[in-house]
Amino acid sequence: MLFLQGGASTQFAMVPMNLLPAGKKAGYVLTGSWADKAYKEAKLFGNAYAAASSEADKFTRIPSLSDIVVEPDTAYVHITSNETIGGIQFKEFPTLSGVPLIADMSSDILSRPVDVSKFGLIYAGAQKNLGPSGVTVVIARDELVQESPKSVATMLRYDTHAGNDSLYNTPPVYSVYMMNLVLQWLRDQGGLAAIEQRNAEKTDLIYGAIDRSGGFYRGVAQPDSRSRMNITFRLASEELEKRFAKESEQQGFVGLKGHRSVGGLRASTYNAVTYEACKALAEFMDDFRQRNG
């Protein structure tokens, strides 16, 4: 495990710079904005292709694992385990033979147990479930971080950090310290199995308010791809959405406006968001519907 400076955006470059040699290709599973950023960055440094995509469905679902096509000479396949803007999330992970699976887990790491042995490399910027921004965790198989191409900048080479126990440079010490406190908190909560259960209960409250609304709220994500971290939904008109955003803010809810690139509404339910907050939102949603339905 490595602790690196910066966020996921730096990993978008480091993954292909370190792991995509000339003559090889990288497959990217396209699921929305974040996967697309990683894909575009990889194309700067080598040959990258779409191993699967749900663009035809406007990224409202995770592609079926059986739809992932691994071309010959593929160095790795990259997925984005949770898309914060679209609100979709992988429920299970593909099993690839002979090709490392690489995952950006920035927005759902530690939200549930994950079989790390399925992955060649996992990276996650801290600022959702881990701690303050400024540090990124990389969990990797030794052989992937042992020798990076010599042409890569020293700080962007995985072997620089792997060979120095993440202490080649002064690490972002405060973020690392806080992450340790978060991990202790998580353990005290009962660990990953317990937090997964709690996240399911939390999000069931809000998805329930959508599902019982008779179409007043329309969930953006297809049900089998619904994220447990970001719940995206629409109302009948943008005017009504604006009213929802404004009234919810007056009631003390924060950040329910959807990402500016897609509009609509979005409730983020990271580990630190309480069951009580989610319950209050579901109640507000029922009440708002009764007043405006």
Place this chain on the structure above:
Amino acid sequence: MLFLQGGASTQFAMVPMNLLPAGKKAGYVLTGSWADKAYKEAKLFGNAYAAASSEADKFTRIPSLSDIVVEPDTAYVHITSNETIGGIQFKEFPTLSGVPLIADMSSDILSRPVDVSKFGLIYAGAQKNLGPSGVTVVIARDELVQESPKSVATMLRYDTHAGNDSLYNTPPVYSVYMMNLVLQWLRDQGGLAAIEQRNAEKTDLIYGAIDRSGGFYRGVAQPDSRSRMNITFRLASEELEKRFAKESEQQGFVGLKGHRSVGGLRASTYNAVTYEACKALAEFMDDFRQRNG
């Protein structure tokens, strides 16, 4: 001014990646370990040469400004304003005509007033005089950060950050917040002129203990290059140096052992180190000399 993730080591790569095009050269003034790191990193990405060096003097001084040779087709000249390991510091800065001067000021920024207009670009990792590690400040002329080569990773392009007010990605918010508090503190101290005066008084105490010791303590830096941030000195034997390090630690002094790459002793006197602490060290040095001289 930009606030970037990471530390100076990342800038060692970003400077040449952004500002050293093919067909141009970069001049590096070699003054010790940190300048050498920047120089070696630049060589990964282009043509870099030693514009001046004090290696023949074992980096015990800053080269004379008149010794700096700027070759034709030079894209920029890079200096390291303070060398933490050797304990030497630029007292004045070269005036170059038509070639941007770039400075790593990581270890002495805000320790004294600086005429920023002499520089094309200044960078400084936060963790000496600015705040917690994890953020780097870049002060640059607009024309140097307006358009970076498209082949550079998005996060390593100055234009990415300049074009997004340093908010292209989630910044290391805690480090930035703390930096603001440090700047307020600095203003309350009387600003840069006052802090320069205080740093001079602080370090005069310790250099005084060296100079009146009759050779018991030998200052590493030549007098006209002495750093106001890192004071390096030797004793007659490594055994005596070990005793000094051990006894000073017992007296509550922290980190007086020199950097492992050069040995000896080193007192760091960054802005946060008090006058009283420097006075106590000078007194300890006198006392240690009387007991061991």
